Amino acid sequence: MQIMPAVHSLAGRLAEHTARHDLRSRWFGVGRSVIAAAQLSVLLLTPLKALLVPVVGMGEFPRCDSVRAASALCLGGDAVGAEPRRWLLIMVLLVAASGYRPRWTVIPHAWAAYSVAVSISVPDGGESVGMIMCFLMIPIGLADGRTWHWQRPESALAPSWRTVSLAAFLAIRVQIAYLYLDSALSKFGVADWANGTAEYYFLRDGMFGVSRPWDGVLLWMSKSPLVVVSLTWGALLIEIAIGVCLLSSGRRRKVGMVLDIVLHGSIILTMGLWSFALAMIGSAIVCATPDRRPAEPVAVDSGSDTGSAAAGAWAHDAGRAADPCPECGAHAPPAAAVSSV
Structure with missing residues (x-):
């Protein structure tokens, strides 16, 4: 059957990704x-x-x-x-x-x-x-x-911990991405967001409006329809981009993190909401954690697993990581150095 090779290929890619996962x-x-x-x-x-x-x-x-x-x-x-x-x-x-x-x-x-x-x-x-x-x-x-x-870890992560940690990491990314996508898409059902005027009213809100020292400049700029529409729809587009990026590969997740810092940093400067902004920025940083890291340690933090299984996965990681690590700019050790454990 044609479906079995596809299933085996998917299972192999998932196993390889799990073996290299380390948060x-x-x-x-x-x-x-x-x-x-x-x-x-x-x-x-x-x-x-x-x-x-x-x-x-x-x-x-x-x-x-x-x-x-x-x-x-x-x-x-x-x-x-x-x-x-x-x-x-x-x-x-x-x-x-x-x-x-x-x-x-x-x-x-x-x-x-x-x-x-x-x-x-x-x-x-x-x-x-x-x-x-x-x-x-x-x-x-x-x-x-x-x-x-x-600190950098001094031991390999046991296979069971890799699997559990990866599942939690995926759940975090889905949760935060859903939050941004739902927030953006639901706003299109609100008249002020849909017609591009929402930021005009937010900047003038008595409780959450813009504060000093930016109030004079932003209130003056918001008198321009083009500026107001750009701010309103721009916020929606950034939220959608963040949600999409956090569900993507490691490099795109970093782009999503940068957009998140820009969005919530702007909110801090204009409206305050420090605790909310920091919680969202921290969540985006967790989501942007790279998929893999160089396999330098050789000891095994086994927990309840046998050391041989974890060492095998660690050696597998090292054998496939001879090129410089894209996240850290360092070289992983050769497979021979790990297989001697």
Whole structure:
């Protein structure tokens, strides 16, 4: 049957890609730290009473019913004050942002992100994105046995961890790409976005409008129909481009990351929304992590797998990586050096 060769070819390419997959790099570390910094900015720069302000129809915050009781802001009930809980979250996020022991801190980081997302009364969207990213990064973090996520790994990643980490990485890319594509396409159903005038009104919004020192220049520029249409439709096109790029190859994902920084950097300069912008930029950096890295270490971080299987995959990587690594500009070791393990 003609379909069987195609199936075998696809399986072979998937196995090869999995064997070369390794997210233990500074790319992943920087993205994770930026996300933690976004969450820290919420807790450090906003008074807790402003984060937990009562909402009409919803009652007092934090709400500790159902699964929300797992939040750190519900810890200890009435016997523990709100400030000690806040500082507990700050300490967890500081350790996560520092990059220390990803395998140990990835779950506490997800717990802190969950606590912020479900407990504060006025989330801006960045908290939800950060929470989802932290949960999806758990398998990747558990596979990362480095002391600091800024270091180069000293051992090969076991095959099972490669597979689990790759699945989580693909889920992250699909999630973030869907967010941008859905955001852009849904705006075409709103009259102000469709006719190109939305940015005119956003720049003049009383709460989220442009702030100093850019207000004079941008408000003057926005009086031009051409400028307003360019800003409005340009934002939609950039969002679509980001979503498409994050689903593509490594080089295109880097293009998507640059577009993401440009988009959210512009939002920071004009409208603020620091925590949301940082959460999105950090997510884009994680998505832009290169597919492969040079196979320099020879020891095996085996976990529950046998060393021979992981070493075989590592040798396979090295044997196919004689050319300079496109992401790092370095040469991988020859296969003979690895096969002697």
